[in-house]
Amino acid sequence: MTDNGDAIMMFSDHVVRWRPWEHKKMGGHMRILNDKGQLDLPEEVFGVFDVMWPRPDMVIFGSGPSIAPMSPAMRDVFVRLGIRVDVLDTRNAAAQYNLLATERGVEAIAAALFPMGWKDGVGAENA
Numbered sequence: 001m002t003d004n005g006d007a008i009m010m011f012s013d014h015v016v017r018w019r020p021w022e023h024k025k026m027g028g029h030m031r032i033l034n035d036k037g038q039l040d041l042p043e044e045v046f047g048v049f050d051v052m053w054p055r056p057d058m059v060i061f062g063s064g065p066s067i068a069p070m071s072p073a074m075r076d077v078f079v080r081l082g083i084r085v086d087v088l089d090t091r092n093a094a095a096q097y098n099l100l101a102t103e104r105g106v107e108a109i110a111a112a113l114f115p116m117g118w119k120d121g122v123g124a125e126n127a
Contacts, residue, residue, distance in 0.1 A: 007118075009048065010097065011056060011110035018112065020045035032063075033120045038071040039063055039087065049081050049110070056110040058084040058100070062093030064118030083110075090116050 006017040020041050021032055034040035039061070049055055059078065061070075067089050078085045088096060090113050097111040 005115060007112065007114045009110065009112050010106075011048065011052065012107055018045075031120050032114065032118075033068055034071055036071070037068060038074075039068050040071040040074055043073075043077045046077055046081075046112075049083060054107060055081060055083055057104070057108045058086065058110070060093045060097045060100070060109065060111045060113075061085055061087045062090030062111065062113035063087055064090055064114040065116055090114055090118075 006019055009016050009018045032039055032041060049059070067087060070085065070087055075085065086093075086096065093111060093113055097109060097113075100109045
């Protein structure tokens with residue numbers, strides 16, 4: 001993980017910093033949850049999956065220190081792309097990614113991980 005408050009995405013043999021809360025649709029308010037407590041990120045922040053080939057079979061999503069369900073709109077993005085998604089807290093998501101990438105290969109699995117110290121509306125603490 002990064003120590004500067006960035007989230008990361010891992011796919012194929014790449015690890016990239018990822019700051020979806022800075023997308024113009026998010027308004028820069030450090031929020032990733034909607035009013036129902038669901039992960040609710042715009043489709044555009046997952047654009048890398050739109051252009052990559054082959055696409056991963058599954059994305060492991062680490063939502064920070066606790067699990068948050070995905071909004072229906074966000075889940076629909078992955079359904080449209082034909083990618084299964086599993087949401088866990090970041091610690092368990094990282095472990096799950098390592099296990100599945102070892103079993104299936106890094107091309108089949110991707111991960112999107114928020115920092116362990118993430119607090120919605122605040123950002124990453126201890127960054």
